[in-house]
Amino acid sequence: MAEYWGIKVEDIFNTMQERFRPEGAQGVTASYGYDIAGEGKWKVTVYNGTLAAVERVDGITGCVATMSADGETFVGVNTGKVDATNAFMGGKVKVEGDMGAFGKTGRMFRKFVIAKKEMSTREYIEDMFGTIVSRFKPEEAEDVDASFAYDLGGPDGGTWTVSVKDKKCTIATTIEGNPTVTLEFNDAKDYVDFILGKIDAQTLLAAGKGSAKGDINLIQTKWPVMFEKYKDPMGGAVPEQELLVLKKIISVNQKYATGPVMGRFLKGLKDKKIYGNRCPKCGRIQLPPREMCAECRVRVSEFVEVGPKGEVRYMDVVYYALPDPLTGVARETPYGSIMILLDGCKGNETLPHFIRKDQIEKIEMGWNEKKGTRVRPVWEEKRAGDIWDIKYFEIDE
Amino acid sequence: MSKRIAVCAVAQVKNEPEYAHMRFQNMLLECFEPIMEQTGVTFDMERGIRNIITCSDDVFDARTISDNGVTDVVGAHFRGEEKMAQESINGLGYAMACILSGHDDVILFMGHCKESQGESRRMATNLACDPFYCRPVGMDFQNVDALQAREYMEKSGVTEEHLAKIVVRSRKNAKKNPYARENRQVDEKEVMNSPMYADPLRELHVYPVTDWAYGILLCCEERVKEFTKKPVWLTGYGSCMDRYFIGDRDLCSNFSLKQAAQRAYARAGIKDPRKDVQLFELSDHAAYQLPMWAEGVGIADEGKGGKWIDDGGMEKFNVNLSGGHLNGNPLLLGGAARAIECYYQLSGQAGDRQVKGVKRAVAQAATGGAGQHQAVIVMEA
Structure with a gap:
């Protein structure tokens, strides 16, 4: 498994x-x-x-x-x-x-908490050297031709040579020839602590627990740039805590009076008709109709039937659906959201709805100078007077 | 003298149990048009309305950023629009700030609330309480008010009979107010026998569910003649937020109301409200709050609310001649309703309930359970 x-x-x-x-x-x-x-x-x-x-x-x-x-x-x-x-x-x-x-x-069920075991010095050593090549950043190794030898003592110790040349990094478990710089630690455990930041190099050297030979400046200045810092897989080794989560659902039932304007629009849908209303001053159509023209600030009373066919103005394809707030069920994705300029409307007088699923790929957007794909509504059999009385729009062929 | 802000015009729909044939946009439009007609104000970006303040509530409207549902019917497109999501009286304070800062000359302030939309206003006010400690233990404004009522009545000698008297008087006064919710007239006995909601609060002690909308046009002193011949002046505003967590509060101290009143009085130059103010409109969401707020604004002695009623304090100081909040305004809009009533009285338009010679009036309103946040406005003829 x-x-x-x-x-x-x-x-x-x-x-x-x-x-x-x-x-x-x-x-x-x-x-x-x-x-x-x-x-x-x-x-x-x-x-x-x-x-x-x-x-x-x-x-x-x-x-x-x-x-x-x-x-x-x-x-x-x-x-x-x-x-x-x-x-x-x-x-x-x-x-x-x-x-x-x-x-x-x-x-x-409580969340599954990943149990963290202790890592041994040997496991750390293997992990530290095992990840060196993957932590190497070639773009920082321009013109570097050097070898870094490690000689770690103690039961978990060993020898390694990290070579950098031609922006490539290789690693061997021997020390041969004349490395550019050689680091010796009497006990591999001190090296692990040094890399993990638990002890600093000065202390180790002063205590005679290790030594550095060769181009010390190179390892001090170039190494930290050429290699990503080693990340402790234990991440501090503190067991992950299960956080308390209080889940609340807010629900207050509401009824909503539609009033004469919105009510007229919704009643129209029941009768398979789409109504906008026209401003007596500027002549623009608001769809769905609203009580007053927000631009001229005058009451709007003339209803006009528009569509039901029209052309697609804007469209996008949604891959991450939000759950329908009325049902809590996530819509099946992908679906096509469209803004339709219904016949009789102009400019930005568009209505948002869906496009038939299998036609998503065929829809072309339009703008003032270009016609978008012609579409028509597909009506629900039983209509209740809401926006779902139109199931979706489909291509008008 | 400090600068004054003018109320040039007000408009409102009648307070109703339910506007079933209108959505709140329709209700606002009914207020918007009369303001335009009365004042001739325009939306010119130099000389007209550049900024609009609205008051509404997301929970009561069941939509977030509830002002977005009404920007068209309050004329707010293509200019400033800011929502007061708290008690409407604070919208007046905010309008004053906009004008006093010099940023605006003219402010249109409109508000709406359809309490009838929600299944329960108690569920709505439960949401105003702390979600983890107070909501689960059944706190809502009515419950919290009852906690306060019990202690207040005990300390101030306010009895069940006093509450009944307040309710009967409220409904009687409201009959003279053409915009008041039309409630059945009741007698003391009926009040004292009405169902117990949260002891000591009975059904008739608590304001009924109400739908309402209003509009107010305000402007700076220099330009008032352009919009009205009979302005009413806002001369002081003060507010104070008490502790939110109910467990931290002394429910009976009137702490925040005293602070708010002092700030408003200081701004308006009022030294003694009993002598300097002729009319008070107090937001009594429940009957016990009328004497309690009367103590808070300084017209009843502290801890003597019961005696103050017996001594005729409500009539002596012209308190809630409109019927008050108790007769029915939406919770959110009680402050605007109080200020609008003061406007009618100060401009001599209060009809059958007109008090002669009113020069100065005070409107008070509270937000939150047990009057947590308080605000007071001083208005002058």
Whole structure:
């Protein structure tokens, strides 16, 4: 099984029992399926608020919802390395079945905290020299022709030569010939502490625990420029803390009076008609109609039927959908957002809506000097008097 | 004498339980047009309205940046527009600042609130409380007001009978106010038997859900003749924000109102409000607040609210002849309603409720539970 950030997919499942939060599962009885590409399938069962079973299965049946993802995404989401919302919106995580029920699993388990073990001196030495070539910055090594020898004593020690020539860096585990500069440490552990910044070079040298020979100036001034600083994989080795997160949902139901102007527009949609209203002073059309012309500051009372066909003025293709605030469900992506100049309107009197999914590629934008693709509305069978009475626009052929 | 700011014109729709046939844009338009007609003001960038202040609330409107829903009907396109997202009375203070700074000569100030839109105003005011410590334990303005009411009534000798008297009087006064919400007239007994909301607050002790909108045109002293023959002057404004966390407050001290009143009085040169002011409009969201705010603005002795009512203080100082907030204004807009009533009285347009010889009036308003933030405006004929 592959590891991601040092974690296997099965580690996530094997720790579910200890990460289970009964307070997040109150009153829940359900099974959830997990289909992790190339890794296997699991079924997690919660019965009456307790975690009843976590099983590896051949096929997923009897689940209210099934999540599918690749191993890296799954481990990433569970460890906080990958943003769950982005993964979901970007299609890296898919959920089939009851989305709402699956959402509850987020509250049932504490986050998987990556356990950090201590690194030994030997592991540090291997990691420090093992990453030298990848930390080399060739653009900083112009005209450098030098070799840096390391002779580290003690049980974890060894010899290395780092050579830089022609903007290339190579490493060998021997010391040969006459290196440009040679660093000796009596104990490899001191070298590790020196690189990690726990002890400074002056102290080591003064204590007779190490020595430097050759072009010392070169290693002091050029090395830090040519190589990225070594990053401690332990990152200070403080165990990651689980932060308390308080989730709140704000919800106050509202009703909204439309008034005579907005009401007329919405009623029109029910009758498959699109109404704007025309300013008595400047003649511009506001679509949807509004009570007054914001530019002339006069009341607008003349309604005019526009469209229903028109041409596309602006368009974009949305890949990251926000959830529909009315339903909480994320739209399927990609979708095409368009601004349509309906027949009878001019200039910027455009109406925003969607374009039929399979026609996204065929739409051309227009502007005053260029005609955009002609489109027509596709009406809902049962219309309620809202903007969804138009399902979307499609090419008028 | 300090510079004065003129109120040139006001317009409003009637306070109603629900404007079912209008959205709030329609309500504002009903106020916008009369202001234009009364004053002949224009939107000329040199001589007209360059800046507009609106007052509305995101939660009550169920949309963020709620002013964006109304910029067209208040004429705000292509110029300054700033929203007062707090009690409307502070919009007057802000308008004064805009004009006194010399930045603007003329300010149009418009506000709206449809409390009828929301399922519950208590759910809306719950959101105003601290999300982690106060919302979960059921705090909303009504609940917090009741905490204050209990202590205040105990300390100031205000009884259930006093509250009933305030409610009956409010509805009676409101009958003379053509813009007031039309409420059923009640007697003391009915008030004292109305359902208990949060002890000691009963249903009839609390202002009813109301929809309303208004507009006010203000300008600098130098140009007042262009817009009106009968200006009313704003001569003092003061506000004070008390502690937000309810646990930090002495609910009964009137701390923030006393501070706000002192600041406004100092600016207007008022030494003794009992002698220097002839009319008071106080934002009594609930009946107990009328004597409490009367103590805060200095017309009732501290801790003597009950006796002040018995001694006829409400009539003596001409308090809430409009019916007050208690008869029904949207929570957010009580201050504008108070100031508009002062305008009518000071300009001699108060009809049946007109007090003769009013030279100076005070409007007060509160935001937050138990009068957390307080503001006071002094207006003069």
